[in-house]
Amino acid sequence: MRIVILGAGFGGLELSTRLSEEFGDDVDVVLIDKGEGFVFGFSKLDVMFGFTDAAHVLHRFEDCVKPGVRFVRAEVTAIDPVAKVVTTQAGTFEADILVVALGADLHPAMTPGLLEGGHEFYTVAGAFALRDVLDEFDGGRVLVGVTSTPFKCPPAPSETTLLVNDFLQERGLRDHSEVSLVMPLPLPIPPSPQASEAILTAFEQRGITWRPNTLVRALDPARKVAVLSDGGELPYDLFLGVPVHRAPSVVVDAGLTEDGWIPVDPLTLQTRFPGVYAVGDVTSVGTPKAGVFAEGQASVVASAIIATVHNAEPDAVYDGHGICYMEFGGQQIAKIDVTFQSGSRPVGWMEGPDVELAADKSTFGSDRIQRWFGRAWTGLDV
Numbered sequence: 001m002r003i004v005i006l007g008a009g010f011g012g013l014e015l016s017t018r019l020s021e022e023f024g025d026d027v028d029v030v031l032i033d034k035g036e037g038f039v040f041g042f043s044k045l046d047v048m049f050g051f052t053d054a055a056h057v058l059h060r061f062e063d064c065v066k067p068g069v070r071f072v073r074a075e076v077t078a079i080d081p082v083a084k085v086v087t088t089q090a091g092t093f094e095a096d097i098l099v100v101a102l103g104a105d106l107h108p109a110m111t112p113g114l115l116e117g118g119h120e121f122y123t124v125a126g127a128f129a130l131r132d133v134l135d136e137f138d139g140g141r142v143l144v145g146v147t148s149t150p151f152k153c154p155p156a157p158s159e160t161t162l163l164v165n166d167f168l169q170e171r172g173l174r175d176h177s178e179v180s181l182v183m184p185l186p187l188p189i190p191p192s193p194q195a196s197e198a199i200l201t202a203f204e205q206r207g208i209t210w211r212p213n214t215l216v217r218a219l220d221p222a223r224k225v226a227v228l229s230d231g232g233e234l235p236y237d238l239f240l241g242v243p244v245h246r247a248p249s250v251v252v253d254a255g256l257t258e259d260g261w262i263p264v265d266p267l268t269l270q271t272r273f274p275g276v277y278a279v280g281d282v283t284s285v286g287t288p289k290a291g292v293f294a295e296g297q298a299s300v301v302a303s304a305i306i307a308t309v310h311n312a313e314p315d316a317v318y319d320g321h322g323i324c325y326m327e328f329g330g331q332q333i334a335k336i337d338v339t340f341q342s343g344s345r346p347v348g349w350m351e352g353p354d355v356e357l358a359a360d361k362s363t364f365g366s367d368r369i370q371r372w373f374g375r376a377w378t379g380l381d382v
């Protein structure tokens with residue numbers, strides 16, 4: 001039995017780890033990724049705001065050595081979901097079971113003016129480069145804005161806004177600065193009214209302007225204004241944007257997508273192609289695009305594959321549950337617990353924010369690096 005996993009992000013790493021733990025060398029698992037390593041989403045913010053450095057948060061795939069798992073560093077250039085054959089720069093791979101976990105591609109160039117007149121903090125390169133930009137910033141109008149939906153980790157723009165506020169305050173720049181957030185959502189975290197209220201209160205206490213139900217459509221770098229989806233404009237000196245997200249083109253070209261993303265059975269993560277699963281950001285499964293959900297989905301697919309290998313009927317179903325940690329600034333962290341089940345309204349609750357939850361967040365990261373890469377890691381050590 002050969003299982004080919006495309007993408008070694010949150011979903012691919014969890015799935016390959018579960019299969020290795022279960023089967024060791026008895027099953028042939030091929031894990032394919034074009035990148036040099038894995039970086040947690042939250043580590044991008046840690047580097048951007050100077051809490052740690054880039055080298056510390058990159059987990060190299062060459063260190064990810066597991067029984068039964070062969071890592072191939074290559075770009076996937078074609079997928080045949082009927083024959084379950086994958087073409088890469090490093091050759092062709094035939095699968096008995098194929099799992100697509102290629103995430104969402106980010107396209108800052110699709111927002112007019114963003115590359116010329118602003119910055120994005122969602123790619124690894126973009127977030128890391130912002131560290132120097134922030135270092136040189138003397139204060140002024142800071143605008144955090146989302147340019148399209150869907151976008152990964154809906155709390156991330158809010159936490160970035162709160163961290164920018166802290167950053168300006170610590171540098172004595174807040175008095176002559178303005179901080180604003182433009183978001184397409186009606187609330188910062190719609191499934192959790194409690195978390196949303198806490199975030200909106202934090203914005204109000206810090207004098208942060210919050211503009212819901214709005215997108216930034218374009219920047220006009222000459223006039224230093226952001227053009228909004230409601231026709232309005234907002235002036236800025238420093239623009240920090242969430243870029244356009246799209247399914248990787250190789251997935252679209254394979255005919256796997258509908259309305260831009262891969263539709264899957266929300267309980268089993270099966271695509272309409274027999275023996276082909278998809279997990280995480282590349283799907284339209286109904287959960288937000290976040291690592292914890294990709295991981296939960298990968299775990300269900302792992303259970304299904306394990307059952308199949310043992311000639312049993314797969315019975316694991318996806319529960320749409322996830323936990324994430326949100327930075328409020330001042331080392332205050334909140335834990336947000338949300339569940340998205342198809343056919344029901346999403347529900348969520350929040351613990352904190354407080355400083356004790358920093359230890360929980362650190363354990364969240366270090367547990368995963370221990371399981372996936374087999375080594376100790378503490379999120380913020382430099």
Ligand SMILES: Cc1cc2nc3c(=O)[nH]c(=O)nc-3n(C[C@H](O)[C@H](O)[C@H](O)COP(=O)(O)OP(=O)(O)OC[C@H]3O[C@@H](n4cnc5c(N)ncnc54)[C@H](O)[C@@H]3O)c2cc1C
Pocket residue numbers: 006007008009010011012032033034035040041042044045074075076077101102103104121122123152153156248250279280281282289290291292293294324325
């Ligand atoms: C600022 C920020 C903060 C975040 N904070 C959190 C958080 O606190 N908690 C949380 O749960 N989530 C968070 N996220 C979201 C999280 O990072 C993603 O949702 C998660 O990584 C998705 O996992 P995935 O497995 O679907 O895809 P990814 O983790 O994106 O993995 C996809 C992999 O596929 C590879 N790939 C893509 N195309 C190809 C190709 N053609 N050939 C070969 N390889 C390819 C990529 O190199 C990548 O390694 C955050 C995101 C951002 C930007």
